[in-house]
C-alpha cells in the first residue's frame with residue numbers, strides 16, 4: 001500500500017476536485033482529518049506542503065491561499081520532471097547531499113533533483129541527467145540560467161538596434177556584453193558585436 005503522506009493527501013484532495021479554486025483552509029481541514037485517521041496524530045505544515053507543490057508546478061496559485069489543480073497542466077509538468085522513483089535514486093546515489101557544497105538532509109537542508117542538461121534543452125528525466133542540489137544552490141542555478149536568458153535577450157535587442165541604426169542602444173548592449181566577458185559569464189554564447 002502507498003504511504004499516506006501530507007503531500008499525497010493534498011494531491012488526493014485536489015485531484016478529486018479538478019479545476020476548482022480551493023482555499024488552503026478547506027484543504028487543510030480535510031487533509032488533517034485523513035492524516036489523523038491514518039497516523040493517530042495531526043500533521044504540521046499542511047500549508048507549507050501546498051506551497052511546495054505549487055513551486056513544483058503541480059498546483060496553480062490563484063490568489064492568496066487559493067489554489068487549483070489542472071489535470072492538463074499537471075500532465076505536462078509530470079512529463080517534464082523526474083518521476084518520484086528516479087528522484088529518489090538520484091538522492092540516494094548522491095547520498096542526499098548537494099553535489100556542490102556537500103550539505104544536505106543531514107545538515108537539515110532541503111534538497112532538490114536538478115537537471116544537468118536543462119529540460120528546455122531536451123535534457124532527459126533520467127538518473128544520469130540528474131544531480132542533487134541543496135535548495136540554496138538550486139536557487140543560485142536558477143539565477144545563472146536567467147542571466148543566460150538575459151544575454152540572449154540583449155543579442156536580440158542589439159540586432160534590432162543595429163537594423164534601426166540606434167547607436168545609443170548598440171553602445172549600451174556592447175557595455176552589457178563587456179560585463180558578461182569581464183565576469184566570465186556565458187562565453188559559450190557568442191556576442192554579436194565583434195565583427
Ligand SMILES: [Zn+2]
Pocket residue numbers: 098099100101102103133134135136137
Ligand atoms: Zn549546496
